[in-house]
Amino acid sequence: MALKGGRAHRAPDSHEQGSMTLGTAQSQNTSVVETTARDIKLRERVRRTLAIEAKGLAALSAAIEADLGDAVEGAIGFIERARGRVIVTGMGKSGHIGRKLAATFASTGTPALFLHAAEASHGDLGMVTPDDVLLAISWSGETSELGDIVHYAGRFAVPLLAITSNAESSLGRAADVALVLPRVEEACPNGLAPTTSTLMQLAIGDALAVALLERRGFSASDFRVFHPGGKLGARLLKVSDLMHQDAQMPLARLGTPMSEVLIEITGKRFGCCGVVDDAGALIGIVTDGDLRRHMSGELLVTPVEKVMTSSPFVVDPRELASAALGQMNRRPVPITVVFAVAEGKPVGILHIHDIVRAGVL
Missing domain, CATH: 3.10.580.10 (CBS-domain)
Structure with a gap:
């Protein structure tokens, strides 16, 4: 019997200690099982996302064998003939993809820059000349912020290329060449967050950049001119x-x-x-x-x-x-x-x- 704070406390006997130990072990085992189950479910969700996006890329590859292949050739022709730059534009997630594609074009021998669709309506259209080619990205093809850019392209005869999923959209109809991507399931379970769609936009843009790179005979030495810093630049040192x-x-x-x-x-x-x-x-x-x-x-x-x-x-x-x-x-x-x-x-x-x-x- 032990006294603490004026009250008696009895130490548990060996039987009680064994029961407490058993209960603790059972609780820990249950926690491990629950954690393992959560991990398995999490991995299943990740695999599901990757599987859905892989189907999107497979559908994109298959589309190249049909009308999309002709559109890709047409787009490359416009870019090759241009004396200026590729002006990439888009809004939201498509805009983020556009920024990356502009950087990829520029680093692989195709002069390019990104034009924010909203800022274009407030003076930045001055960056665009008739020698340039506009590449507008919009999954729906009805992005309202692209309206002024589309109108500008038509007014000043600036070639307009579109990456969209809707050939009959405002953007699709206005474009000189529309790269119409197949409509596929988004990896988002609600079907709302752009996931598979943006991956396909990125992939077709990368395909254009690499095709142009190869057509121009862009070499590792040329690549280093635009990548003098970092690990990549070091790898290209002679x-x-x-x-x-x-x-x-x-x-x-x-x-x-x-x-x-x-x-x-x-x-x-x-x-x-x-x-x-x-x-x-x-x-x-x-x-x-x-x-x-x-x-x-x-x-x-x-x-x-x-x-x-x-x-x-x-x-x-x-x-x-x-x-x-x-x-x-x-x-x-x-x-x-x-x-x-x-x-x-x-x-x-x-x-x-x-x-x-x-x-x-």
Whole structure:
């Protein structure tokens, strides 16, 4: 018997303690079962959303084999012939999709910008010229805010392309080319929130951008011009962007004694020295491995060609640094430094540390 606050409290006996433990365990098990059930139901809902949206993309792909394919070709033709930009416009969720598509066009070689449909009626239509192409996005095709843009396009003969699900809508009828998307089920259980529909708008816009990219032969080098920053920009760096050039390269001519070669290796701090002939062509390299293999009392007076490794591995200065890194790692014995050679002559030297610092990895 224990006293607390003037009242007696009896400690539970062993039978009561066992009952309490059992009850707690049952409660915990019930909670685990309920949590698991909720998780399973949640995952089912997620899978349902993905399945519905996948059906939408499948329907879109099938539509390309019919009339939508002709419309896509027509839209691409208008954009290719335009001397100006693609002006993408839309409202609400379609507007958000439009912003992304304008950015995708611009970054893949098709000059583009996004025009807010509501702001267009308050002066921003001044951004649009007859040299441009308008791309208006509206699932219903009856977005009231697009009215002034549609009227402007007709008045000033600006080509109008439409992404909509209703060919007979105001937008669909006014467009020079209407990309009519198949009507499909929204992933939203209430059928209200744009989900499958916006995914399809995004997909057809991306398809236009990529088709134009390929038609124009837009290369990785071109892509890097518009993506100089971040991880993507680093991945597109070339060997020539990172290599050390001219006096920074450790080089020695045929006949140079190893005493001078060691000074060159120590001074340039790449752990190696390239060997060139009288014409300046790279014919060999001296590495720390070569030094170990030829270590003797005569090393310092030995001509460099007696120590060097002939026909060293080299890279093209025009190739991507990431590709050069892969080749360096795939050598029978991975190497950390490589010469860049053009027309047989060394034009630079690249160390793996240069690649790491640039964020290529």
